[in-house]
Amino acid sequence: MAPHYFDPDPAAPSRAATVTLVLPDLHLRLDTDRGVFSPDRVDLGTRILLETVPPPPDRGTLLDLGCGYGPIALTMARRAPHAAVVGVDTNRRALDLARRNAAANGVANASFHAAPAAGNPPQPGSPLAGPFAALWSNPPIRIGKQALHALLAIWLSRLEEGAHAHLVVHKHLGADSLHRWLEETGRPTERVASRAGYRILRTTHHA
Template identity: 70%
Template sequence: MAQHYFDSDPGAPSRPATVALVLPDLHLRLGTDRGMFSPDRVDLGTRVLLESVPAPPRTGRLLDVGCGYGPIALALARRAPGASVTGVDVNARAVRLARANAEANGVSNAEFRLIAADGAPAEPGPGLDGPFDAIWSNPPIRVGKPVLHGLLRTWLGRLSDEGAAHLVVQRNLGADSLQRWLAAEGFPAERAASRAGFRILRVTRGING
């Protein structure tokens, strides 16, 4: 199973490219490269998420888990200019590009942090313990359940009491079983939208999260 986009230092030779993210309310030009998730285009799941979620909180701390080169985090930042947005990823090449994309698109309220697979910061900087008022994520489903479940436990547990996460998951890659697992882990999850073979799951901490 190809997992290079979840590696801290992907071995794929560099081949820079540029993609466009065009939505009714924003237009971003994003630099990409090999060795990260969906380098040739903004993937359909990300587009479904960005076209389906409600508006983010206007202020507070917002998070993109598995930010890649930054489309979700930068959209969050554009839609909530009064908020502080953080994107996290294990892929150092992706994090560098996300930072460059923020600068190139004039987005000043987004930062990007390199993390280890367990969620610990992998470089100096302030902590990432939260709480976060919203999480938007296209999580790395293909890395396998143990890694995915650990990732979700870590970050969903950092939601604020009133916060909510919106996750996009392909239906045929286990969206419905993931929804059941989240509920069993104490993170109430409901299907907020369904389109083009993807589910948008709205997740809260619940009483045990």
């Protein structure tokens, strides 16, 4: 079976690299490696998300679902210095990189955690238990529609009442069908931006 960026332990031999993320309000230098998502450059969808979303809440706990080596989580943390940012991923190599990138860029309010196994919810008081004041994600579309829906259902349910999730998905990878699924499952959703084929979807949590 071919390796995937969502494998817990990537089989690809290490080949360290560095990328930069330059936004109007911040500049991050990020270590990357083979076996993680978009190791050669910050993914365009991620960049469009970060250039589009409004500032995150400056209090509470914020979530980056599928954090990879950390560009979204570290941007959230820089933009909301009084919030606690939690990055979640299955890929241990990516999590190690994200922790190193937080330290190297002087970001103290972000932490990175392995996603719990299915059917094994986090303990009360865990940083992964929520509730989350916001969720930003370039979600792992390639895990398949059924797995993606199950993943999103779990984490979206941990948002605070009225909190927003912003998701970036390319139209050719199912953005519009994901929009429909969110609406059909009782999650009011709107497309707030569209650029280079990417849709930015904002969904609001209501218990």
